[in-house]
Amino acid sequence: MPLSSADPLVLSYPFTGRWLARNSPARRVPSHGTDLMGSTYAIDFVAVGEDHRGAPLSLGAALGTEPPEKFVGFGAQINAPIAGRIVESYDGAQDHVARRSQLTLVPYLLTQAQRLREGVHGLAGNYVVIDISGEGPFVLLAHLQRGSVCVRDGDFVEPGQQVARCGNSGNSTQPHLHLQVTDSTDWRHANGLPIAFRHPGAPALPAESEIVDV
Template sequence: MSRPPANQPPARGPVVLALPFAGRWLAGNSPARRVPSHGTDLLGERYAIDFTGVDDRGRTAAHRDWVTYVGTEPPERFFAYGRAILAPAAGVVVEAFDGEVDHPARRSQLALVPYALGQAARLRAGVGAIAGNHIVIELVGGAGFLALVHLRAGSIRVRQGDTVNPGQPLAECGNSGNSTQPHLHLQVMDSPDLSIARGLPLAFRRYREWPAGAKHPVLRDVGIPSEGATVEPLPS
């Protein structure tokens, strides 16, 4: 009988969540495209997904200028920054870390190159340098542990031991940790400790999806947003 790789848990159905926000967001590094979605099994990221807030035109920021092409930009310039992050499921907070600053954003290739060269140093610095400000929730029924990552400094509204319900405001989207543009990184894991956690499959319920390049949306009862798709939660 074949067995899963030593660093992965046995196969299981996905943990189904609500989208943790209102409005429109762009899906990136989706496990619908590849697994591991972020190119690594480290830090429980095997099935992780990223969401970047956009406007109705699909833009992540209202404008570009010369700074966009040669340097860094303030995170406040981006639509995602400061948007409310909501609990996507019921559970208990097992970690609420808020001790990292929000970094300048980088859309410029000139600014991204030196940032990429610093990746190894951030890994050596530990979970806080990668995840930034983050919340870990133990999901009800032993479904796993949910991590919401790259939150805005000073915005976390819950503490360890708090019970949370779906749709409850938890924090705001930020640009802390290993993040080049304000966005939300979300993953489900088999442990609350990101340094040893293994990623678990996830899916989302009731949302409208505009696949990349599509003019008309598709309604999803349960699914995983495709790479480059814009999504918007449907009323429950």
């Protein structure tokens, strides 16, 4: 989807392979139905196979939880989408089992209030934040795999440099990458900022459920 705004932050895709866009700000703003913690223009990406699914469907998927390792994206390399300095990171949150069944989502939703109370650690899980100028904007990459964050606060990263691997930590029901840009790392008061991704011709946002091949 071409952009109408003149000032989105233009990023490179932080992965390679085939990924499905979810909760795209090309569909609606706020993209996740809330402005909480600067998520106004956030977008999610789910790695998929040739069948455009994150993992094969099975009876187990319909009735119960699934190991995150079953999913194409779990452990996929995540790269810096722009140059900048790592100013915040966390790598201690566990990766959850995946939940695609409505039956398994009910008990998960009952724990949502606890994740909200925990703030960025509860919601983002394992994450890194890149400051692109020394005073922002700030790029958040979230739901990373535990033990995979390979940068430290203070490190300078270049576009395409590995920072972690895709996981299922924080507020996540199946392995995916959550990306957002904010004007602050004071998460309770941060404002979300619009984004775009490099495409042939002009920067653009993937539409909802669009497949991105990188």
